[in-house]
Amino acid sequence: MTRSAILPLTTALAATLLLAACNRDAPAPAAAPPAAQPAPQPAPEPPAPTPATVTSVELGNAVDAENRVATPASEFATTDTLYASVGTDGGSAARLTARWTYGDAGQLVRSTDADVLAGPQVVAFDIQHPDGWPTGTYRLEVQLDGTTVETREFTVR
Secondary structure, eight states: OOOOHHHHHHHHHHHHHHHHHHTTTSOOOOOOOOOOOOOOOOOOOOOOOOOOOOEEEEEOOOOOOSOOBSSSOOOOOOOOEEEEEEEEEOOOEEEEEEEEEEETTEEEEEEEEEESSSSOEEEEEOOTTTTOOOOOEEEEEEEEEEEEEEEEEEEEE
């Protein structure tokens, strides 16, 4: 190779090395800022359970295996055991109360509570009097979580 051919080659190599050395100290190109991510949406809350409700109240002197009054009645004998069949429904548990009272003054005969679960359910309440019921007018108050929701009057003859 001649000297005249080596000189341009050497010059080109030196220029390339010089440029490479200059770029070594140059700041790195700035990274693009990350794209704004939308805030994650909170998961929707499940719907609140529907409150329990009383769907039916029946009085009678006997109940079947499903706690339903066999024959509804509003008049009873003094020797009868009295039953109240209370149907409930709803998505939440509740406290069911049967308050049995006697006479115009509302003398409390008995109060009984039962816990009801979510969904349809039938609860039977009963009262009996070993010496026989006094004749007269009685009342059953059905309460759900302390609030009277149904009232039934009946007589003993």
